[in-house]
Amino acid sequence: MSDTVTRLAQTRAAIARAARDFDREPESVTLIAVSKTMPAEVIIPVLEAGQRVFGENYVQEAKAKWPGLKARFPDAQVQMIGPLQSNKAKEAVELFDAIHSLDRESLAKELSREIGRSGRAPTLYVQVNTGDEPQKGGVSPAEIDAFLESCRVHHGLVIEGLMCIPPAEDPPSPHFALLAKIAARHGLRGLSMGMSADYEAAIQLGATHVRVGSAIFGARG
């Protein structure tokens, strides 16, 4: 077995353990294997080991890798977790099964248009900038209620849940708890939170989707 496949199995076991520790069903947590920067030949063994949900950060990279991989593994899903430019909305709707980085009006408008035009509807998560970091994407917690309302009322979008990336220098749990609280207030089921370093804490606080890259694929170059 390759190191990557071993680490995938270890990650799956750790997710199941964390779920049970916090009285949750292991199946209630979806592992998104974050394969950004990894070439197809590194991803294929992970697909062969049964992993079906993957995360990517760049439209062009996903477009180069995934149509070929999906031809071989038709039930594989690829989800957009990185920042998305509005002018890439069309390609994103064509390529991705879910988008985790909806965070502004212009993007909501373009996604709504492309979903209407194509008949394809990726599952949508709104990214929340829980630490109000100026350099980071996401809707400020102060503006999230209005933004969710606008997605629904003005753009006719169905929002599955919320996503966050806590500030690197903060303990992550208060950010996960804040995201869970906002989601509960809006009756949103999906919580995309937790990465290699903190997915167990995210599972404790209700994550339905954890986005794990380096713990499976190793450090990115």
Ligand SMILES: *Cc1c(COP(=O)(O)O)cnc(C)c1O
């Ligand atoms: C790269 C990335 C991840 C995975 O990070 P790791 O620390 O390698 O697990 C998760 N979420 C987002 C938004 C990312 O950009």
